[in-house]
Each structure stands twice: as structure tokens, then as C-alpha cells.
Amino acid sequence: MTRGRPIAFSPDAATNAAMQVFWARGYESASTRDLLEAMNISRSSLYQAFGNKEQLFLETLRRYRGNLIGQLNRRLEASPSAMAFLEGLFGETAREAGSERAGLGCLIFNSASELGQRGDLAASEARRSVEAITGLFQEAVMRAQAEGDIAADRDSLALATYLTLGMAGLRTLLKSGADRAQVEAAAQLLLDTLR
Template sequence: MSYGRPLSFNPDEAVHAAMQLFWAKGYAGTSLQDLLQAMGLSKSSFYQAFDSKQALFARCFDCYCRWRSARMRASLNQSSSAWEFIENVFWAVANGAESELERRGCLLMNTASEFGQRDRVVVELVSSGMVCFEAVFIEAVQQAQTEGSIACDRDPHAIASFLVSSMSGLRTMVKAGMRHSQLSNIVKNILYSLN
């Protein structure tokens, strides 16, 4: 069986470029021509490396979730306390309302909104992405309970699910153009609910 010529480009860089495009324009809004231009590929190279637009999207989605969760975990490890980490996550989203990156929303929630329940593969991607983010928050909540900033009788898994949905919702509100004062009030209420 012939596997074609060796790849003459960096697949990780190409995936990153495609991820940025999907994140900004959505799956349906991103054409094959958009992808070829952003990735610097010919159509034959694209199909040799990624098989299809859907397969590339799945790879980009996984890349996004691993990137976001790795940033969160690094922030948790560098914070002086788990509570500081939780605060920083939410204030960073609210304070980033003027950032082009934050105005894109969350690729995970953008994807969930775009596809709904129509595509089983996408539903599984969204579910696995939620698990990645929840895992970091579970660790943070358990650490906060040890430190005494969150009550020990509360379920870390339930709180982590709440934090993921709150973070995703906040990113969606940033994308919708909500004012910083409104975002600040939401953050204060999210944090207040943990006490």
C-alpha cells in the first residue's frame, strides 16, 4: 500500500492554525478553502494528512481542550492557594472582555451550541472536553477544602461541574458583548456561591 510522499510541513503548526480558524468562525463557517489558506496546504496535502474536515476539527478540538486544561493546571500549580486560582480563572475571563481571544468565547461551548445533539461524534468530543476542565477544578476544589476556603462537606465533583458551566457561560457572555460591570457582578456571585 502506498502512503504518498512524506509530509513537508509541521502538522502541529497546521492544526494550531486550523484551531484558530474554527474557534473564530465555527465549523460550518470555515470552508475548506479557508483551511487550506490558513494552514498553507494544497488540497492533496490536506487530505493526505487529515483525511477530512471533520477529522481535522476533532483533532483541533482535542488540541484546544488540552491547551486550555494545561494552562489551567499550570495556573493552579503556580497559585499561592486553590482559592486564588479559582478567583483568577473567573476574573481573567471577565477582565479579558476587551481581548480578541476572549471575545471568541469558548470553542467547547461554541461547538456545543453549533451542533447541539445532531452529531454523536461531536457530543462525545464536547463531553470529553468537559471532563478535562472538570478534572482541574476537582483538584482545585479538593485543595481548597484542605486549605479551608471551601467547606469539606460539599461535593468536589458537583462544584467542579458548576465551575465548568459557569466558566463556559461567562465566556459566552463575553462573546456576546456583555459589559464588564455585568461580568464582574456575575463573577462575584459565582465566587460567593462557593462559600
């Protein structure tokens, strides 16, 4: 049996709460006070359980990545076609234009933009997360090629990088409050390239 006073909070729920804070405010602007309040734990518990702010951030970013990639993978598998999956994903994202959700962006692209040029762990974790998105897109592209929706002789990695670029750009447009109709039209143009 484990000895000592038992932990009084769910590390899982606390990590999720921290994720929301980093997502909405960014890494540097998220203060430890913001985090403590959202996680509803004491300062000593945070440092005891997570080490420090950077490690907590790494934990939340890895979880976000795991959640996102897992969810997208399931959705891809459940889709009638990989092309339908991509159309659904980009279409839905574009339709967020003007909503409160649009302002949040994606934690991965937010982090890549904020931390990209730093040489630390957080930066490389952001990089890996972007690569994970490209990896998922490549799977989708290859399946779309197998299904005959994309020509088999096209470079799947180049197309996947193009889709990552597209999603990152889409997220930036949404953050800058772009008009919904224009964003939807631009997303449509993005997907037309695949055909």
C-alpha cells in the same frame, strides 16, 4: 529511512492554524478553503495528512483541550491556593469583556453549543471536553477544601459542575458583548458561592 517525498509543512503548525479557524468561525462555517488558506497547505495535503474536515476538527479540538487542561493544571499547581487560582481565572476571563478576544469564546464551549445535540463523533468529543473542564475544576475544589477555603463537607463534583456552568455562562455573556463592569460583578458573585 522513510521513502518518498518528504512532507513540506509542519503538521503541528498546520493543526494550530486550523484550530484558529474553527475557533473563530465554528465547525460548520469553517470552509475547507478557509482552512487551507490558514494552514498554508494544498488541498491534497490536507486530505492526505488529516483525512477529512471532521477528523481535522477532532484533532484540533483534542489539541485545544490538551493545551487548555495542561495550562490550567500548571497554573493551579503554581498558585498559592486553589481559591486564588479560581479567582484569577474567573477574574481574568471577566476582564476580557469588550475585547476582541471576548468574541472568540472558548473552542470547547463553542463546540458544545454548536454540536451538542448531534450524535456524531464531534459532538461526543465536545462533551468529553466539557467533562475534562469539570474534572479540572473538581481538582481545584478538592484542593481548596484541603486548604480550608471551601467547607470539606460540600459536594466537590456539584461545585465543579457549578463552576463549569459559570465559565460557560461567562463565555456566553462575553460573546454577547455584555458590559465589563456587570460581567465582573457577576463573576464575583459566582465565586462568592464557593466560600
